[in-house]
Amino acid sequence: MNERNNIINKEKKASINGINPDQGISVWFKSEKKELIHELIKKYLNLDSLIGKEAKKAISSLMKQLEQKKQYRLYNPEEKIIIDQKGREYIPFNDPDFHGALKLYNIGKYEYGGLIYAVDVQGLFYCGLTEKRIEKRFEEHIINALRGYYKSNGDINQPGYHKFYEAICNVLLNIGYDLIETYKKISTLSALQRYNERRKFLHQIEHNIKPYIRPCIIELHYSSIKLGSREIYYIKNFPLKSLFEQGLIIKDFNNEYPEYLDLRKKGLNTTSGGQTGTNFPLPLYDIAIMIALGLSAPKMLKDLKEFYNIKDVKIRTLRHKITEIFGGSYKAQEMFLKPIIEHLDSIEGISRHEIYLTFKDAELLNDGWFYEWSYGEEYLKTDIEKIYKLFNIDTRASWEEIMQYLDKTEKNFVGIPEYQWKEWFISNKMLRSYSGSNQKSIAEILSIGKTKIQTIVKRIVKNNGCNSLSELKYKLQRQKVIEILKFGAIIDIIDENGRLTKIELEKEDFHLLICKHVFNFDNWKAANPKNYMVNNLFSGMNLNKIWNTFSNKFQDLE
């Protein structure tokens, strides 16, 4: 909580300092002065329904937040010049606002159009530009260096081997890395898809080389237009002395700092620079809203082509971008879709199942937040609030404390609470339709597929410590029988006129009537209620004993 407040305070302070690149360009893509995102909202939400109206409200508020935060790169396909309030296209390292802007960049307040970075390798420098984040680019450099070493079989002195990569390899060798083995390990980890381990290993390398290799940002650009020319300038005139004075370079040169360096001659660059990549511009803000609408990647792609007229976008590019910018589909849904669902959940008259159906497409992202939520593995604000009340926990309790109680609360499956599912199991409600039956199945009632039903059943069975549905069913039905007998042996039935009436059970017929009216046995006589009770539910207890043990009336003395 404190950490969060600190970040917010930092943001406030910085904006007072005047770093606020408000370029007058809308964050939403416009075509003929119309913001296309509204067309999409109309397309995917039924605005005549309550849920559609409320979803629109929540999305509008999300849009306002995104507009205010300006956290992502602007969509600038026409390469318009973007300037801030002080008329700058970029903030160089010696600008008074640079350090403030850098702090904001590090906490992800603004996504710039690109940046110029320098890498200090034991007092030798490399300068480059990138439209990505610096961490990503730096990691690429390290892997490239290792790959180059591996491919040339360690011959880093061969002509043409990049000076920069050679320097990186030398540092790694000096601190004891076997580079062939290191590269092999990284390749193996990715081949085995052990990405977490791979990331950890790479971070470890980055940590170990920190005293010798340090990347730093030296200029922040609002757009990518001037990146090339600025890179050329810096490679030719690397301002060594001022960079040191600004604290960006810490290497000790015994106080002999040349004012400027030519990095091609006295550094690690091999070209004069100025080459920009072919960064594919995408309307990230609109994409965020598409995620909030619950669209899967292929659907987004279709809309980008149809509505936004972005012709060449490939699905892999889109997904790479979502991963790079939003940190993956899971996080993206958590950031953009979850708040919409939380708003809907707080509105009376909207059921969780309705919410589920409205955003069902989002489920196609099997590793997304919505998918987990559909199986009750993710929680909403209201769930946590319920826990506070139910278990009398302080609202300032830590997450670890709250977590202990999560398992004890009711889970929802496709928005339907677990107790409802259990009721369906007890009453033998048909889960999916079969030919020749005119009973409406759960799958039909909930508008979900058979396999989804199967998976839900599997999960509920497992959560309740059972191995099969029938095992769980017996357990639940036994509890039900005990409950009925304990509380007066009265059950609700629907009589011939379709009216709900109560009937009292007797010792002689309780098993018959329970099987017929509570368990809804289709052919209840053939099913043999006596055997069912005695063998399946109360393993070995005879009917007499069941009645006598659990009923609170007319107890026989045995």
Next chain:
DNA sequence: AGAAACTTCCCACACTCTAT
């Protein structure tokens, strides 16, 4: 030729849907 960023291809895995 070199740099940056994009595309293609790959894999393992998970789920849905349809047909049998």
Next chain:
DNA sequence: ATAGAGTGTGGGAAGTTTCT
């Protein structure tokens, strides 16, 4: 019930494009 087709994921490596 189950097999198979289809869809989707992340995220790497290798190859390609685009630019200077």
